[in-house]
Amino acid sequence: MSWLRPKSNSDHGVAPSFATSVGAKGGRSGCPEPPNGDAILVDHITKKYGDFTAVDDVSFTVKQGEIFGLLGPNGAGKSTLIRMMTTLLPITGGRALINGFDVSKEPDSARQCMGVIPQALTSDIDLTVEENLSIYAKLYGVDAEHRKRNIDELLETVDLTKWRHAQTKTLSGGMRRRLEIARGLVHSPKIFFLDEPTTGLDPVSRVSVWEMLTRIKNSRDLTILITTHYMDEADRLCDRIAIVDHGKLVALDSPAALKASVPGTNVIEAQFVNAPADWQQELEKLDEVTSVQPEAAHMYRILTGNGSQTTTGLVELAVRKGIQVKSLSVQNTTLDDVFVHFTGRQLRDEQVKAFSFVMPDRPGMRP
Amino acid sequence: MNRMWAIVERELRKFFRSPALMLVSMVFPLVQLIVLGNAFGGKIKEARLGVVDQDGGTQSVKVREALAAVEANAHTFYPVDYDSDQQAMEDVRNGRLDGAIVIPPEYSRRVYEENHPRIALIVDNTDNFMSSTLESEFSDLVKALNNPDVDPSRISQQITLDTVELYPYIEYMKYLLPGSIALAMFVSVMIGGGMLYIDDKARGVHEGYLVTPITKFELVAGLNIAGAIKAILAGIVITVLGALLSGLGTIFIPQNFLWVLLMILVTSLAFNTMMFLMMVRVEDPLVPRATFGVLNTLLFFPSGAIYPIKAFPSWLRWIAYIDPFSYSVHGLKALLLKDAGFVAIRGDLAFLTISAAVMITVATMLFKRTL
Numbered sequence: 001m002s003w004l005r006p007k008s009n010s011d012h013g014v015a016p017s018f019a020t021s022v023g024a025k026g027g028r029s030g031c032p033e034p035p036n037g038d039a040i041l042v043d044h045i046t047k048k049y050g051d052f053t054a055v056d057d058v059s060f061t062v063k064q065g066e067i068f069g070l071l072g073p074n075g076a077g078k079s080t081l082i083r084m085m086t087t088l089l090p091i092t093g094g095r096a097l098i099n100g101f102d103v104s105k106e107p108d109s110a111r112q113c114m115g116v117i118p119q120a121l122t123s124d125i126d127l128t129v130e131e132n133l134s135i136y137a138k139l140y141g142v143d144a145e146h147r148k149r150n151i152d153e154l155l156e157t158v159d160l161t162k163w164r165h166a167q168t169k170t171l172s173g174g175m176r177r178r179l180e181i182a183r184g185l186v187h188s189p190k191i192f193f194l195d196e197p198t199t200g201l202d203p204v205s206r207v208s209v210w211e212m213l214t215r216i217k218n219s220r221d222l223t224i225l226i227t228t229h230y231m232d233e234a235d236r237l238c239d240r241i242a243i244v245d246h247g248k249l250v251a252l253d254s255p256a257a258l259k260a261s262v263p264g265t266n267v268i269e270a271q272f273v274n275a276p277a278d279w280q281q282e283l284e285k286l287d288e289v290t291s292v293q294p295e296a297a298h299m300y301r302i303l304t305g306n307g308s309q310t311t312t313g314l315v316e317l318a319v320r321k322g323i324q325v326k327s328l329s330v331q332n333t334t335l336d337d338v339f340v341h342f343t344g345r346q347l348r349d350e351q352v353k354a355f356s357f358v359m360p361d362r363p364g365m366r367p
Numbered sequence: 368m369n370r371m372w373a374i375v376e377r378e379l380r381k382f383f384r385s386p387a388l389m390l391v392s393m394v395f396p397l398v399q400l401i402v403l404g405n406a407f408g409g410k411i412k413e414a415r416l417g418v419v420d421q422d423g424g425t426q427s428v429k430v431r432e433a434l435a436a437v438e439a440n441a442h443t444f445y446p447v448d449y450d451s452d453q454q455a456m457e458d459v460r461n462g463r464l465d466g467a468i469v470i471p472p473e474y475s476r477r478v479y480e481e482n483h484p485r486i487a488l489i490v491d492n493t494d495n496f497m498s499s500t501l502e503s504e505f506s507d508l509v510k511a512l513n514n515p516d517v518d519p520s521r522i523s524q525q526i527t528l529d530t531v532e533l534y535p536y537i538e539y540m541k542y543l544l545p546g547s548i549a550l551a552m553f554v555s556v557m558i559g560g561g562m563l564y565i566d567d568k569a570r571g572v573h574e575g576y577l578v579t580p581i582t583k584f585e586l587v588a589g590l591n592i593a594g595a596i597k598a599i600l601a602g603i604v605i606t607v608l609g610a611l612l613s614g615l616g617t618i619f620i621p622q623n624f625l626w627v628l629l630m631i632l633v634t635s636l637a638f639n640t641m642m643f644l645m646m647v648r649v650e651d652p653l654v655p656r657a658t659f660g661v662l663n664t665l666l667f668f669p670s671g672a673i674y675p676i677k678a679f680p681s682w683l684r685w686i687a688y689i690d691p692f693s694y695s696v697h698g699l700k701a702l703l704l705k706d707a708g709f710v711a712i713r714g715d716l717a718f719l720t721i722s723a724a725v726m727i728t729v730a731t732m733l734f735k736r737t738l
């Protein structure tokens with residue numbers, strides 16, 4: 001009748017390290033040090049829905065203190081993957097260890113050690129900012145003294161102290177997201193999961209969320225895993241990125257190393273007037289060019305090992321053939337190029353999932 | 368168990384921030400109480416009765432005097448003179464008259480000759496209430512015309528029937544009150560119970576709670592306790608308001624009020640766990656809204672709140688036997704209308720408590736801890 005007996009931290013049986021961790025029930029969430037420094041271990045994890053495989057044999061580890069990104073288009077399986085790691089979905093095959101706890105066998109211990117920000121906004125709009133934080137803290141068993149201290153500190157960190165007693169429905173989307181980040185940290189977890197943290201936010205809010213995450217990471221001993229389909233977010237925030245496509249792990253390395261692994265570190269985007277039909281082949285013959293991709297409106301995206309050399313060659317070619325160059329820009333490889341290299345598609349091509357019924361927002365909510 | 372109380376706290380804070388929801392869940396049973404109470408409990412008044420006097424003799428005058436007496440006192444009907452019985456029958460048929468009485472020719476002579484005198488009563492028997500009222504009025508009238516002036520109960524050889532009424536006269540609205548209190552709790556549970564969690568699920572809000580270490584039992588118990596508290600509040604408000612509206616004073620005796628409170632408490636738990644169990648695997652927010660009306664009818668009307676269970680056909684009786692509503696209504700009737708004590712309601716309390724315990728156990732087992 002284990003389902004009837006409430007599980008407590010002492011159930012996981014890791015007695016010695018449990019006793020030594022600071023503040024077993026309070027400020028520190030009572031999470032022991034992970035066995036060999038791996039905050040997260042994902043081992044041949046699979047998720048099948050009947051015949052459809054959403055996540056196919058993915059393995060990776062995340063070291064303590066890292067910011068780790070899962071990058072991929074919508075429908076790639078990132079959300080499924082993170083939901084399995086955060087105990088929201090049962091695992092079909094393989095295993096995931098959070099702070100040394102197997103999420104299938106010891107879910108409550110794993111949950112105690114992690115903070116999760118799901119993709120949907122899950123804070124209660126009828127409650128105030130403080131109530132949201134306080135009730136969540138109670139769900140994690142944070143005692144009253146630590147609760148107060150943590151809430152004060154977190155409101156300061158996410159810059160919502162003035163809004164402490166405001167009802168959540170009066171907050172903007174960006175502010176709600178900040179509230180939820182605070183909520184996820186109220187029990188001082190060691191591992192922090194964020195599922196698409198800036199999707200749907202305006203550019204200013206996105207930057208403020210990034211800055212906040214970096215600040216939080218620097219001031220606490222935290223391991224962060226985020227999923228995203230934004231290249232700039234992954235590039236800017238993450239120490240290492242795993243590229244996920246159609247449920248498979250396609251590449252895994254730091255952003256710099258990934259970009260370096262794509263042959264041709266420079267990208268030239270050039271637009272021409274009256275280009276002939278075989279222009280792509282002509283461009284491919286230039287020195288150091290590794291690939292040429294035609295895009296809309298006579299725009300060509302050229303990957304090359306040496307930007308300046310190819311640029312000179314390109315201009316000379318255009319002058320020789322009498323083709324006018326409308327615009328020209330040289331840039332470094334982006335993660336999108338990395339994605340194209342590994343999957344053959346652009347990260348920008350996203351599929352939109354259809355929903356059969358979407359709950360309308362409650363009236364009075366700000367967008 | 369602190370986590371369970373955190374869920375209760377969350378639900379109640381949300382509830383008190385939206386008083387509109389509270390009001391709506393109480394208005395419906397109150398309106399039903401007032402409208403049904405007055406729509407059903409009345410007596411027929413001012414029916415139109417056609418009178419065709421084809422005789423015109425002294426005995427027919429007596430009949431007409433009797434009709435005038437009814438018109439003046441009980442106001443059950445008022446007579447309208449007609450010349451032709453065909454016309455009267457036609458008017459009953461097309462609804463211009465509610466009934467017609469025809470005194471045939473030679474009626475007075477037949478009375479004197481003691482030769483089977485008859486009066487015709489024409490009724491529209493598509494309307495059961497109306498026709499049975501008229502029939503019973505006229506049976507009494509004919510009996511009065513027949514009987515001598517001495518009250519038969521004074522004659523020692525006759526068997527007479529003495530009725531002993533145990534309680535003072537209860538108007539229909541008072542009779543309805545126990546059912547309305549149970550209904551108020553049911554409506555509160557529908558709106559504030561199962562539906563809210565399904566809405567949360569549809570918005571993805573429940574994910575925020577599933578990632579915490581809260582156990583299935585704590586989550587289910589917390590949601591059910593919160594729903595029951597809301598239902599208890601609705602029940603108390605309707606009890607007080609309904610008692611004032613229908614003129615029922617029993618609840619204002621402290622001891623009675625405590626028993627009523629206990630009844631309300633176990634009813635709320637039983638209803639909430641029942642609705643929660645029904646909705647435990649439902650994902651679509653339209654389902655509870657679509658089934659609200661069906662469940663209301665299926666559970667409320669067979670409970671005996673409006674009409675006695677003993678009058679039901681056997682298949683409907685079986686619904687009544689397993690329906691928590693029936694036990695709640697029975698217990699509340701005993702407390703409110705009969706001023707009874709613990710002995711009268713202990714069976715109801717037992718059924719409701721045990722069914723609540725069983726349903727919450729099954730609901731916990733069926734509850735999905737993952738998405």
